[in-house]
Amino acid sequence: MAISGGASGIGLATVGLLAQSGHKIAVLDLDASKSEAAAASLPGSGHIGVATDVTSTDSVTAAFDLIRASFGRLDGVVAAAGIVDPAPSATVTDESLQRLIDIHLMGAIRMARGAYSLLKDSGGGSIVCLSSMGARLGVAERLGYNVAKTGVEGMVRTLAVEWVPAGIRVNAVAPAWVKTPAIASLIDSGFLDPAPVEARTPMGRFADPEEIGQVIAFLLSPASSYVTGQSVTVDGGMTIQFPLPQTERQLA
Numbered sequence: 161m162a163i164s165g166g167a168s169g170i171g172l173a174t175v176g177l178l179a180q181s182g183h184k185i186a187v188l189d190l191d192a193s194k195s196e197a198a199a200a201s202l203p204g205s206g207h208i209g210v211a212t213d214v215t216s217t218d219s220v221t222a223a224f225d226l227i228r229a230s231f232g233r234l235d236g237v238v239a240a241a242g243i244v245d246p247a248p249s250a251t252v253t254d255e256s257l258q259r260l261i262d263i264h265l266m267g268a269i270r271m272a273r274g275a276y277s278l279l280k281d282s283g284g285g286s287i288v289c290l291s292s293m294g295a296r297l298g299v300a301e302r303l304g305y306n307v308a309k310t311g312v313e314g315m316v317r318t319l320a321v322e323w324v325p326a327g328i329r330v331n332a333v334a335p336a337w338v339k340t341p342a343i344a345s346l347i348d349s350g351f352l353d354p355a356p357v358e359a360r361t362p363m364g365r366f367a368d369p370e371e372i373g374q375v376i377a378f379l380l381s382p383a384s385s386y387v388t389g390q391s392v393t394v395d396g397g398m399t400i401q402f403p404l405p406q407t408e409r410q411l412a
């Protein structure tokens with residue numbers, strides 16, 4: 161299994177779950193020492209950490225060449241690399257927008273295309289890309305992020321259809337709010353107040369990264385063999401709740 165962004169947050173929780181199930185893991189993240197430390201922390205043996213920048217096709221290609229040389233085959237890929245960079249849409253710079261799109265959308269495309277031939281040579285496999293509620297809801301000051309995640313869901317549907325003959329399934333997981341370092345940085349810098357998020361979420365709390373990882377692990381596994389081209393929302397009920405009080409008890 162190869163996971164971009166595997167050294168932190170949702171990616172790190174996912175590699176932990178996959179390693180517990182006996183998978184050999186390639187942690188692909190920006191920093192060599194962080195990637196190697198994450199790989200070394202996993203149960204089992206043979207895991208590798210590979211310094212990879214998903215904004216570079218050469219870097220992603222080199223990572224999959226190394227995975228082919230080290231593992232000889234590949235069954236699954238997760239595109240979980242990401243950043244947050246909130247800014248007002250009227251004034252956000254082109255550079256910020258392009259960077260968000262390059263990491264989240266082009267990064268997922270590079271991961272999928274980079275893995276294609278190795279997955280195909282392995283008899284097929286599963287690709288899971290991180291989307292977000294931002295692909296469905298208008299979250300203010302997240303223009304580049306929301307556009308990129310909407311694009312990820314279009315990419316997932318396209319590749320899912322195109323790569324059926326290679327035995328490759330392609331799906332997305334769309335979390336709402338997850339307790340990760342990225343979200344902690346938004347809270348610490350004053351861009352996110354956790355209280356209204358918890359109040360607006362029927363389950364009344366943020367997700368733990370492992371709760372997203374479990375859904376990713378399902379989509380990577382043969383248990384989801386007939387699922388492709390989907391985006392699975394994992395949000396504690398946030399996006400399906402009617403926003404106003406409905407029952408006599410709630411109105412009282």
Ligand SMILES: NC(=O)c1ccc[n+]([C@@H]2O[C@H](COP(=O)([O-])OP(=O)(O)OC[C@H]3O[C@@H](n4cnc5c(N)ncnc54)[C@H](O)[C@@H]3O)[C@@H](O)[C@H]2O)c1
Binds near residue numbers: 293
């Ligand atoms: N945390 C949430 O609430 C939430 C909600 C919806 C979607 N997501 C998505 O889940 C994914 C993981 O988010 P997270 O909260 O775990 O973030 P995180 O910051 O904890 O981890 C992201 C990882 O991506 C790596 N990364 C960043 N740029 C990279 C690049 N160019 N190349 C390779 N690696 C790079 C970082 O080094 C980091 O290790 C992201 O795609 C994010 O958009 C997160």
